[in-house]
Amino acid sequence: GIQVEQSPPDLILQEGANSTLRCNFSDSVNNLQWFHQNPWGQLINLFYIPSGTKQNGRLSATTVATERYSLLYISSSQTTDSGVYFCAVVNAGGTSYGKLTFGQGTILTVHP
């Protein structure tokens, strides 16, 4: 099946710093999403971005489907950004029925 690798596995920042999280995937995709899991376990959908660039406030994401990677940018980080960030993809073609395959996540800690 498709492989999803995220880097870095852990990231520690001071409030106000910027960061870039990376997601590499091993096959073509027709769906790529970034999620934030808060300390209570809730997964929040940040972006649906199988290709192109999107921005939402301090967060933005870019997916280069032809090169099989996606980047999540966090600017002016805040303590509330802490948590785990997941990249998840749906393998294009076949009978995947929209199954999301997740990366291992990046644990982000933002200190005040």
Next chain:
Amino acid sequence: DVKVTQSSRYLVKRTGEKVFLECVQDMDHENMFWYRQDPGLGLRLIYFSYDVKMKEKGDIPEGYSVSREKKERFSLILESASTNQTSMYLCASSLWQGTYGYTFGSGTRLTVV
């Protein structure tokens, strides 16, 4: 506001018990999924359903079964709970073929003692 609701936030069950985890969505989504999340292993797909009464095995279906009698409800069943099924269980739903965003429930943290 659209929602995926999981019936329990925390659950403690004994080894050998039959356990039902319920998930309800109000978005008229065709696809529904059950994942489990474990430290160091990320989220792994247990079962999914793309229509009423239809189900497909995910990556780790052993020890689990599912039921989808109505479009809005997807149940995960642990036939005989074991301690290695202690985990966080997450339900999700999406439109057909998953070419749109997914919505997750808030999770059920199950402990089997």
